[in-house]
Each structure stands twice: as structure tokens, then as C-alpha cells.
Amino acid sequence: MTTATSEDLCTLLDHMSWGHIASRLTPPGRPVRMHSLPPTMWVRPEGRVGGSKAAATGLLPATVDWQAGAVFMADPDAVGVEEVRWEVDGAGAHLSGSIRLTEGPSVTGRPTRDMWDAHSAPVLTSHAAGRALDALIEQGELAKWSMLQRLEEFAHEKVQTIATSICREVADVDDETIAPSLLDAQQLDLVVTNVVYGTRGDSSRILRCLDRCLDPATTRRVDPIRYLTTQIRRDLGDEVRVAIGDPQVGSRVRRVARGLGTGATLERIVERYNEVHSSDRISTSRAVRALTVAPSIESVALPIGFEVCHV
Structure with a gap:
């Protein structure tokens, strides 16, 4: 995926993370500053991590692990400077530090190369803070379905190549020989549908993968977008084998x-x-x-x- 695409998908992941955390927070009973801290940032990869994507821009997305969570409610009456700890351990980079929480206009965007020194947010009444939590939850849900749509498009782009590779292995033909087709276009569409939306119930492989991405530990040492796309390729391969009746072994x-x-x-x-x-x-x-x-x-x-x- 391109850097622009990674940027868009990281933004969706950020909204999903904020919504997930907000859904577990209790609305405050007093004025607060609600800091939506960046769940991802751009870092300089160390060594040969990242391949062509890193070579093109010198940057890769990485998950930020916030000690107090990516949605933090600060007390505007607190004495002294309030700080929260953060850590990044991905793309071969190991970064950590703290960020000052201050009063001011809401900060948006994503840190590039270095974490911000401070993050500002306005003081909200308890009622406004409750509505802000609801808004984060709603935006997170919308982001999840937008992400699913983008990943479905990616799956449709890759499924033919993956199916062809499996057909070559089954038929034992080299890259110079035209590979036979074991699945037609409709069957390939069904493979994508099963991977992205599932075969029954309200879950699927990709939805479960997205849920795992909301835990910073899941993508602690890997580019979160690479984690998603690699998982999709793997799941498409598994589903193609199911469709052609190929056992796991x-x-x-x-x-x-x-x-x-x-x-x-x-x-x-x-x-x-x-x-x-x-x-x-x-x-x-x-x-x-x-x-x-x-x-x-x-x-x-x-x-x-x-x-x-x-x-």
C-alpha cells in the first residue's frame, strides 16, 4: 500500500482506538480536559525494516502505547504540570518519553519522527464531556465500517493472485506455465465475502483482526497496516483452500x-x-x-x- 493509503488507514485505526477506549470510560461528573492522544505515529525505521515503503519515504507507521490510554481525562484544577508516559516499539525503533497535557485548542494529526512535547485540549463541562465520549464512540464505529470497506477493496485486488499461486502449487506448474483456474469469478467473490464479513453471525476473520489491532500489544513490534494486509492475504489463502476442498495439510x-x-x-x-x-x-x-x-x-x-x- 502507498504512504497516502497507510495515512488514511492509520487515521481510521486512530478513530477506532479512541472509540474503543471511550466505550469503556465512565462519563465524568465534573469538568475535565479530554485528551485524544495519537494511537499511531510515523517513525524512522531502524536497519532494513520496512522494505520499499520505508525506502520511499523513510517513515513507517507505528503504534503508540500510552500508559494511561489514548483517551485521557485530565483534571483542569490539578496543581503542577500533568504528564503521561508513552512508548513506541515498532519498525525496529524503540522510543519512549512523556508528554505534557495543557489547556488549549484541540490538537489533531499524527506525530512525525518525534513525539510532540505537549498536547492541548479545552476544558469541557461534564455534560459536554459525556457528549464528546459518545461522539468518539460513534466516530469509531463509522471508522470500523470504512476500514472494512477499504480492506474489502484490497482483498478483491489480491484474491486472484493468491488463488493463482495456490493453483500453481496444487498443479505443480512453474511461473512460465499458465496456471489452471480452480475457482471462477463468482467463487472468488464469495471467498472475499467470507473473509471480510464472515459466513454467519456478526463477526468475521477481518473483524476479529481489527479488534486485535485495537490492543497496542498486537501491533507493538509491527507496522499496523502491514499487520492487517498480511492477515488478509493469509486469510484469503486459507479460504481459497477451503473453497477448493484442500485440507490444511x-x-x-x-x-x-x-x-x-x-x-x-x-x-x-x-x-x-x-x-x-x-x-x-x-x-x-x-x-x-x-x-x-x-x-x-x-x-x-x-x-x-x-x-x-x-x-
């Missing part, structure tokens, strides 16, 4: 079968697999499923002789 079974060569029996394949993967033993039925994901393809890619009646 399918690729390993086929690797063993190809290593044994043409003519290996089903019993020998199962025996060899269980020798190599003793902690994940398989039955003949799972081996058959792995070797017959797409019979017309496998008959060329894996001309292995065995009798299904032996299962």
Missing part, C-alpha cells in the same frame, strides 16, 4: 508425494508423511483429499497410482 502431503516420485502408493505416501511430520499424523482419507483437490490437474501433476477403494 494439503501442500505438505503433495510435497511428500512428489518427493517419492511417480508410482508411489497411497499407503507409502501416508507412511512417509507420518515419518516426516510425526506430530501431525494423517489418515488415508486426508491424504486422498490432498491429492484429489482437482483431479483433472492432479492427474497430470501427480501421476501417482493408488486405489481409492483402499481408503
